[in-house]
Amino acid sequence: MLLRRLSNQFWLAGVLAALLVLAGCGATTPARGPSADDGRSAVRGIDGTGIPPKALTQFERAAAVMAAGDLGKAEKRFTDFVLLYPDYPGAWVNLAIIHAGNGHDDKAREAIDSALAVNPDHAPALNQMGMLHRRNGNFLEAEAAYLKAVTVSPGYALAHYNLGVLNELYLQRLDAALQHFEIYQSLVGEDKQVERWIKDLKRRGAVSQQTANVAD
Numbered sequence: 001m002l003l004r005r006l007s008n009q010f011w012l013a014g015v016l017a018a019l020l021v022l023a024g025c026g027a028t029t030p031a032r033g034p035s036a037d038d039g040r041s042a043v044r045g046i047d048g049t050g051i052p053p054k055a056l057t058q059f060e061r062a063a064a065v066m067a068a069g070d071l072g073k074a075e076k077r078f079t080d081f082v083l084l085y086p087d088y089p090g091a092w093v094n095l096a097i098i099h100a101g102n103g104h105d106d107k108a109r110e111a112i113d114s115a116l117a118v119n120p121d122h123a124p125a126l127n128q129m130g131m132l133h134r135r136n137g138n139f140l141e142a143e144a145a146y147l148k149a150v151t152v153s154p155g156y157a158l159a160h161y162n163l164g165v166l167n168e169l170y171l172q173r174l175d176a177a178l179q180h181f182e183i184y185q186s187l188v189g190e191d192k193q194v195e196r197w198i199k200d201l202k203r204r205g206a207v208s209q210q211t212a213n214v215a216d
Contacts, residue, residue: 055084058077058081061077062077062094066094066097071098082114087118089114089115089124090115090124096109097128100128100131105136108132121153126145126149127149127158127159127162129145130145130146143163146166147163161184
């Protein structure tokens with residue numbers, strides 16, 4: 001069960017790249033894919049102006065390369081992007097995902113810090129900060145980052161998912177895990193795997209309650 005959850009967690013981090021094509025430079029990510037418009041209205045800089053069309057094209061191409069799995073080329077393209085347009089946190093977040101995937105946690109942290117310097121309430125950056133802390137065994141710091149992500153962006157499903165994983169597998173808080181998995185499920189719609197986890201958590205909770213009642 002642990003391996004399944006962790007594998008799915010890394011898969012979700014990869015999916016984030018595709019979501020960032022549409023909302024990569026804004027403060028939030030759609031809970032279930034693109035919104036009704038083409039996503040360009042969500043692409044914003046720190047001053048609220050739209051990203052230049054040339055930059056948007058450059059960003060989308062880099063994200064497409066990343067989604068295709070060519071992380072070396074994607075890293076170069078996003079690095080080039082942030083040199084020209086450093087005020088778009090989504091690009092820094094994608095760089096953080098690439099660095100973390102390559103095992104370069106120091107570089108990942110630098111990229112996350114750069115994103116948060118632009119926008120301290122950028123939910124995808126906070127989520128990546130949480131994942132980085134979790135991988136390094138800093139579970140309470142991970143929880144704080146995830147919780148801030150869902151505080152500033154309650155509909156940011158990935159952070160709720162990660163809170164579910166963290167609470168169940170690392171903090172042993174089954175009630176909190178159930179709560180966040182149920183929120184995740186309500187945001188993304190039907191997810192068969194998470195639905196099974198929810199049923200399992202409810203079963204374990206019921207068994208625990210019965211045991212407590214017998215002990216009393």
